[in-house]
Amino acid sequence: MAESRERSAKLNSLKEPVLKKLCDVLDRTPGKGWRRLGEIVAGERRFKVGPDDMEMCSLKVLQPDGSPSHMLLRLMGERGCTCGHLMDYLHVLGNTEALHCLKAPALQIIIQPQSVSLLCGHNLRLSCHAVGQSPVQYQWFKSKEEVPKGSSPELTISGIHVKDGGFYICRVNCGDSFQFSQWAQVDVLNVSTSCGQNWQSLDGRLKVAVQPCPQQLLVGATLQLECGVVGRPIPHYQWHRDGAPVPDATRRKLTIPNATQDHQGRYRCEIISGGERTWTNEVEVVIAPRTLVQISGAMECSEDDVYAIGGGSTDFLLNRIPEQLYATDKVALLIGNLAYQNHPQLKAPMVDVYDLTNVLRQLDFKVVSLLDLTESEMRNAVHQFLQLLHKGVYGLLYYAGHGYENYGNSFMVPVDAPNPYCSANCLCVQSILKLMQEKETGLNVFLLDMCRKRNFHDDSAHNVILRVTANIVFGYATCQDAEAFELSSSSFTNGVFVKFLKKRLLEDEKITVVLDRVAEDMGQFDATRGKQALEIRSSLSERRSLTDPMLPGAPDRLHSQQWAKAHELPDCMYLDFECGTQIKLGFAAEFSNVLVMYTHIVRKPLDFLRCEAHVTDFPQELDVEPKEMNKSIPEDTGIYLLSGSLPQHCLYTRLCSLQKLKDELVFTVCLRGTTAAMDPDDSVYWSESVNIGKPLIARLDLHEVMRPDSCLLTCPVPHSANPEIYEPEEVGACGSSIPIEASDDIHELQTAFINSLQLQHP
Incomplete structure (x- = not known):
């Protein structure tokens, strides 16, 4: 047949x-x-x-x-x-x-691309696979325009933006025959415009990702409401006003130009996806008449500037629309230290940094996320971050790891700090904060998820004087002389601070209001009540929010773009071997300094019984353990956070510490095959050298010798090449206390958690 x-x-x-x-x-x-x-x-x-x-x-x-x-x-x-x-x-x-x-056609598409709705900042993957009587070629189009580098069966766009939304189609060629796939609609949700977002679901049920916001408008203005859910297929929408369906309002965005008072009311949207049905929040839309308002009988204001409720002799301005605040750029540096060389290992910083990275990208931040930095690498990373701060920029710096506080100054501990450590081995938070203040940024947010216990091995007293500015928000995960607890168990989950922070960070509220709500959430957590409480310091005089939009036409600084590229992935590669085998070499970024590689056999000769593609021969500075490479299960290589989003039926390898890479990343892809004519224990080998340049954070050269200026900027005391060595004593609570982890079911593990705290903190 x-x-x-x-x-x-x-x-x-x-x-x-x-x-x-x-x-x-x-x-x-x-x-x-x-x-x-x-x-x-x-x-x-x-x-x-x-x-x-x-x-x-x-x-x-x-x-x-x-x-x-x-x-x-x-x-x-x-x-x-x-x-x-x-x-x-x-x-x-x-x-x-x-x-x-x-008879089989000369060309047949067996996997069609599927429409999808996803969040801004997430990765898009569309698939189109075909079989033919000769080699098949692919070309993706967005509407009528060819997609650059869209010549493979899978179209992947990392960190998708709203502008990437639209309709996609794939043209498949096989000899003289060609076919077009079905159209796939890509809907990108911009959560920065949402109110009260909540799309995380433990039970897999439909969740609303973008909620509509209440509106207060003047007659004649344009009413715009937006909602959305993520997933496949794209859902169906129906807007309702005061309980009745709005005619022809079946799209995710509801737009009514020249609104009248007849359009005001309470709106919500019914969403149907995959047989499930849900509703958005109900929001109120108020449309006020355009009326001149007399103030004290002497001055008139334009009707475009005020709402007059009731008109006539009203002497008050009500419901004034606040001025929109903008950011000229948004940049963030997230550091999580867990694999300490001379101190207790941690778990939560990896998950905390990963989750915050995903949230901040949805807010249009250019994020660099780094794990396990030495002292010089931390100083160089902070130095690079400080160079990005200019007038109007929103900057956010988050640190999770060991730390301490002496005489009002806090210190972040690198992974190579000696035991015991002192200020000469650590980065001074107040010194960094002082430099952030001097940049005239629109907003500076510094979040510290570390202990603030006294370090009795460090007697130095620093005097860092901070200027009076109006753009600083400083958040400690715990109070002075207290511990920041890591929730510990056999699995990987968040620490106490980020457990609640990530649920609030997307709210369209002033950042201090958001942190206040996080503090209240932490106060309701029985397991650490009385042991850890969020402390917030702020000099913010404006209603600055992380959801504020980017200023249209803001300057596109080259250094800022380089920072954004520090999380861009190398392009997927297809390697053709002389035996007729084709291998796909793909990449995923777990962090800005952690690269995941995977190999997949796309095509192999018919007489091959077994065929595998391994990666090997990596530079020595990456210190890759051969026993943890080329595994068929991602978790066996240490890939826990990305395992669910990686393609299946591949061999996976995790490369850490890319900041140590001095030259371009060159390695070998080795193909091993066994044919039917060979003994099962024998194999034939082919190899090919691959150069992917400097991937991710390697582009910033953080491996360089500690720069003198960055050392002085982050440490107010002379840096000693041979710091005094103390005899080890009992490590304080900030170095060794790791309570049992609480799951999302707080009541289930609450008793064990509190008992553990009591045992480890007599």
């Missing part, structure tokens, strides 16, 4: 499009149609097609959509007829057109 179908396949296994086309041919071909086919089958008596069966088939013509051929083929299939038997009968029948229906 044809290549795409075994002769032994049951006749009833024919796909509906093929069956319909075959029946159409047999129904309309006199002399070579279904009746003659039935006679041939009855003559062999193999499948027992008798006169009664033929009469039953002929009666089908009396039905509007009836098909005698369909009935005959169904009877033959029920009695054991295979596709191979049918082809033999059609040969005898001499119906070449019917035979052609069973």
